[in-house]
Amino acid sequence: MPAHRAAPVAVVRADTVHPLDGTAPEAFAVLGETVVATGGWDDLHARFPGAEAVDLGAVTVVPGLNDAHAHPSLLADGGRYVDLGPAATPTSDDVRAALAARAATTPPGGWVVGHNYDPALTTGAPVDRDLLDSVSTEHPVLVIHYSYHTAAAGSLALSAAGYHDGDPDPAGGELGRDGAGRLDGVLQERAWAEGYLGHGGRAPLLPLPGPGDRVDSLARMLTRMNAAGLTSVCDAMVHPADWRLYQEAHAAGRLTARVGMLLWYEFFEHAADLGLSTGFGDPWLRFSGVKMMTDGASSGGTCLCSTAGGDRGIQVMADDEIAAAVETVHRAGSTLAVHANGDLAIGKVLDAIEDVRRRHPRTLRHRIEHCTMTDPATAARLRAADVVPVPFGAFPHHHGARFVEHYGPEVAADMCPHRTFLDAGIVVPGSSDYPCGPLEPLLALQSMTTRRVQDGTVLGADQRVTALEALTAYTVGSAYASGEEAVKGRLTPGQLADFVVLDADPLATDPEDLAAIAVRSTWVGGRRVWSAEEER
Template identity: 45%
Template sequence: MRQSPVLYRAGTIISQDGTEPEAFAVAADRISATGAFRELSDRYPDAETVDLGDAVVVPGFNDAHAHFADTVQSRLDLDVSPASVIGVEGLLEAVRERAASRRGWVLAGNYDDSVTGRVDRAMLDAAAPATPVIVRHVSAHWAVLNSRALEELGVGEDAPDIAGGSYGRDQHGRLDGRVYERALLGRYVSRPGDALAPLPTPEPADVMAEYARVAAEWNAVGITSTCDAFVGPQQLEIHSMARAQGGRGIRVAMLLAAERYEEYRALGLGTDFGDEWLRVAGVKAFVDGAIGGRTCRVSEPFAGTHDHGMLISTQEELDSLVGRVHADGNRLAVHANGDVAIRMLLQAYETAARTVQTGVRHRIEHCSIVDAEIITRIAALGLTVVPFSAYARFYGGRLEEWYGSDRVERLFAHRAFLDAGVPVAASTDHPASPIEPLGAIQSMVTRRGVDGVRVGGTQAISVEEAIGVYTIGSATATGEEGRKGRLAPGYLADFVALGADPRRADPEGISEIPVLATFTGGRLVHGGV
């Protein structure tokens, strides 16, 4: 017997299809109808009704560039964020305590040098001389290691820099413990026996317990879907284990690490492989470094310096990878922050588009520093951009210190992208910035940091547009705009009930709006009704 749908009604329903229906019907895991409540009640007389009262219902939030599996693993690490430790001494004391209380590596994360202060190899050696220690920057693009950790990874004093990565040295030419870009990133997705030794990983049972907790936390802030933006063998195993155990809280798309592309390709893991809970969205590669880590490749040096940042890939390497993946019909999602890096990537995309025609819409991850010429080329190629949604709020005035007042007006250019008709998706890059979608929406709308400084105000967008970025835009980024991002017939029944309408709230208070309930596939995964 066919099961009757469930009718949902609420004070306001923002469907993202141009209408605001009074109610909608959910059958199995999809929206089956929308419209006036009386009409739907007549149509489905046996249907159960869930009345969400005065709540404001929106499609489920979708973070199109975050690091779910790495977030899970990092929960087992030592948190040295500014919220957890005070200054360098606080960080070193936390390392000392962890080294004394546990065996094995001290893996520490969320270090922000611009707040905490500079940490180096000698400091970590003094804190934990016999224990390998790695302290990862919040950007995840560089880290500081002590001598034991360098030894464990096979990095000696005579270690040469590698293509796209480097080892920091002091004024005497000695390793200072800093490891940059590919010299670190490659270890996130390597295996034992590879040229770059992998970092240690936790036990699977511990990871699975954290996986469920992280999914519940993301549901609690309204997230029903995410795209895990750098998936190597470790991350793929984590997601596959969770899928096998039947997790139904959050839908995960994956960007597979380009470093292992041939291996994945041989296994048949290409774009759209999988199901609506776990699937491949594309292939992730890097051109340059980070915005917050101040390693992105820029034409104009960072403010007050002669430093133009780093490249991870050469133009030749980029052309080869883009051409191969594009010809295979797979989506590319390539990290490019600085204007130099973005132009390199556009050249590779343009060359590939002239060579082979495919129906796949590629992505630019972050696409942070742009100008009119760059945006015109992006629009002509039909690309999706995935700029940082929360960075204006997270970093605030530090962005102006690093990039200057003129350049921040071209940073995370949501306004300019939307005006040019470029699809824009949401990205917190969590754990690089806070995961909460409402905080990120506030950031895009106000462009005001938590420090009170407004940065790049000309790139502010409306609340309606910001909700679109977190719903339709993110669905477009993973090729799922036909089933996600709207509350319309045929779409997945992923939705969130909010305690107030973000469109009518004080823009500076959007982040404080409560998430009353979250539904994934029509199933309540957070809150109550």
């Protein structure tokens, strides 16, 4: 199907079509951006004379894949950030060299920022204040952890944020210290988010590239998502500058995936004053809810949880702050999307939601992002409160060894508990948390169905789901999480014609091989936005 169809209606067929509505049609008809009929190839051509024929051949078509929680705007940095992922910089010496090369082309006083750094996969000395001071004495130098929950700062970057030796930890964050009590540059949770990103009422310290550069970067990021089979994504932490970025990209026709935006809660007051609430927008760009964060990272060992050795982790928001934010957003009629990984954090969020629902009944479907440590009793509370958990798809595969290291094998086996959620009757979405985890949804399907970690071990076989359940999560489930199940998730009449063409059937493939299935092309609103052939 070309960018602009030659006929008002197109009839699309493939050897295998999974509309996920309980049927198995040979073909479907598309008018505008919507599926208007399904059935046999010949029957649809007879029903729609003159329709354009799109025969995709010996492939499998599934509804467009939908990532319910990722961070594409974080990657729209216009090339300002140095990639410090382990593939690019496997040693701390490589990290220093990459940052020094950037400092050499940056005017004195300009920021030198790296991201995607993974201390567990980067060998050599720690990337801390001393190492970053060796990069440059003329530039503030900052390195952002892959999880975006931790960063490391050189001396000038610490001073720019107002941090000095002897300072106490800020509320909801931690300042790393060496054996002598001197700040070592490691910043966790609010210590770095409020110091550099502009949270907590502060002005952001990190400079943004120009609007045009960010739109170009965002377009490249969305194309990468299209190449993975994604037709929709929910950006799980949007600031005003990101909101403007998406508006500019939409106006310029640069969105190649449908985007839902979760506005950071500190900016919600202004949105509420304007009467904005969940659902504002159009099928391409939509205000999906309000994001807040209550604890740390599961893969980094900082989620607020109970363990055999006692409670542990970082509580990012105090109990009264959680309750106040939940009440403000709920009473304004918007969806809450609350980051909570550990069982203690999840319990605090549920307490606040249950309380506000009793006092102010409203038909709102709130979310708990990640909801990583959940037992059957808590899953029953989620179901009763109509709260949607948004668990990681590929984390058991990608971060399973870290889960075992931080929490022990017994707790780790039940993290990202897709089976527990489904058994409780909960609709489960699929999410990557990219760049904190792998982007590719087909890898997530493999992780969810096998629970096989990168080292080959199986982590929590009891939490495995079927391939159909995993695919349903990344289609129907993600649409449900954003309140769009009436228009997304299935290839059925009345729903959007968003679909992915695969070279093998994920429902007939060995679960161990799901990640190897190739995406042939990706279509949004009946128009092809990415093709493997065009990439060659």
